[in-house]
Amino acid sequence: MFIAPEFQQLRDRIAAGGPDAVERALARGRLDLDDLAALLSPAAGPFLAEMAQRSARLTRQRFGNVIQLYAPLYLSSFCINRCAYCGFSAGNAMPRRVLSFEEAEAEAMILHRRGFSHILLVSGEAPAKAGVEYLEALALRLRDKFAAISIEVQPLETAEYARLFAAGITAVAIYQETYDQTVYDQVHRAGKKRDFVYRLATPERAARAGMREVGIGALLGLSDWRAEGLAMGHHLAYLRKAFWRTGLTVSFPRIRPAKGEFAPLMPVSERDLTQLIFALRIFDPDLGLYLSTREEARYRDGMLGLGPTRYSAGSCTVPGGYGDSAASGAQFEIGDQRTIDEVSRAIRAKGLDPVRKDWDAIFQQHEQGRRQAA
Numbered sequence: 390m391f392i393a394p395e396f397q398q399l400r401d402r403i404a405a406g407g408p409d410a411v412e413r414a415l416a417r418g419r420l421d422l423d424d425l426a427a428l429l430s431p432a433a434g435p436f437l438a439e440m441a442q443r444s445a446r447l448t449r450q451r452f453g454n455v456i457q458l459y460a461p462l463y464l465s466s467f468c469i470n471r472c473a474y475c476g477f478s479a480g481n482a483m484p485r486r487v488l489s490f491e492e493a494e495a496e497a498m499i500l501h502r503r504g505f506s507h508i509l510l511v512s513g514e515a516p517a518k519a520g521v522e523y524l525e526a527l528a529l530r531l532r533d534k535f536a537a538i539s540i541e542v543q544p545l546e547t548a549e550y551a552r553l554f555a556a557g558i559t560a561v562a563i564y565q566e567t568y569d570q571t572v573y574d575q576v577h578r579a580g581k582k583r584d585f586v587y588r589l590a591t592p593e594r595a596a597r598a599g600m601r602e603v604g605i606g607a608l609l610g611l612s613d614w615r616a617e618g619l620a621m622g623h624h625l626a627y628l629r630k631a632f633w634r635t636g637l638t639v640s641f642p643r644i645r646p647a648k649g650e651f652a653p654l655m656p657v658s659e660r661d662l663t664q665l666i667f668a669l670r671i672f673d674p675d676l677g678l679y680l681s682t683r684e685e686a687r688y689r690d691g692m693l694g695l696g697p698t699r700y701s702a703g704s705c706t707v708p709g710g711y712g713d714s715a716a717s718g719a720q721f722e723i724g725d726q727r728t729i730d731e732v733s734r735a736i737r738a739k740g741l742d743p744v745r746k747d748w749d750a751i752f753q754q755h756e757q758g759r760r761q762a763a
């Protein structure tokens with residue numbers, strides 16, 4: 390089982406890196422965790438342009454011109470947890486709902502008509518409202534209409550993931566939020582999510598169940614982003630070794646305004662986020678990297694071609710919000726309000742190819758290419 394390194398040790402290791410360590414890391418073909426620490430360090434700040442070039446080159450080599458587009462489908466805003474930073478927190482008074490199968494299917498078909506053949510199902514963590522049976526039944530209804538179904542829901546047991554895999558769900562995203570256990574304990578005030586270790590072992594339970602792709606991430610703004618990046622590097626290295634058949638992805642959500650008005654404990658600037666994305670791309674060139682509509686259009690456009698490979702577009706974080714634009718109760722405010730066509734145009738303007746189709750097929754092509762190149 391993956392054991393997270395002590396957070397302060399990660400910070401110390403990063404602080405020890407100087408310009409020599411950064412230059413050494415950038416000169417190497419295959420990087421180790423010491424190299425990643427160097428690229429995350431303050432000493433790497435002046436090397437950002439060089440890191441951008443390397444990150445862009447690797448991204449082009451491994452993923453070609455493709456930017457995969459997606460939109461989340463929010464199923465339920467009920468949650469049993471009290472996370473200080475989230476609009477869905479059980480402590481917030483807000484209108485809540487769980488979509489019926491018919492309502493969820495109607496929302497899914499709106500995304501289908503927009504051209505998506507891959508769908509991401511998202512919910513708050515309330516197993517009594519949207520548990521395994523609900524997800525399984527919904528997946529069985531959607532599987533013939535979509536080429537691939539992913540989930541971002543409460544952590545599950547291996548057998549439960551296996552059941553969902555059999556129903557057609559092939560990818561799981563589960564974010565640790567922070568690898569700093571002291572902060573984790575502060576911001577997760579009640580609910581099952583308070584169990585840091587259980588959550589930390591969730592990506593490997595999903596991989597063990599046979600999921601083709603597993604995503605991890607840290608919520609940026611809770612603790613030191615540099616150490617979060619190195620902790621994710623450790624987690625990725627562990628998962629690569631233990632589950633070499635499983636595709637891995639990373640998300641970089643920065644804290645957005647939400648009900649409850651939580652302010653970031655350690656704000657992360659766009660420059661910080663950029664360094665983190667480049668460092669992880671250079672460390673592990675095969676990662677799928679997400680840049681969601683949490684970020685503003687200007688920043689997302691600027692990052693096109695430099696590292697991220699997956700962009701959300703036309704997203705709504707309210708259950709039922711695609712069909713009913715007046716629906717209220719968002720998880721957080723989004724930063725890039727453009728429609729999917731507008732985002733697609735911006736991608737094409739950079740000479741890249743926005744793809745809404747089957748990511749599994751793309752991923753398998755990519756894996757084949759990777760194996761041939763190895």
Ligand code: SF4
Nearest residue numbers: 468472475477478513
């Ligand atoms: S972050 Fe997730 S678990 Fe926490 S309150 Fe929000 S929906 Fe619930």
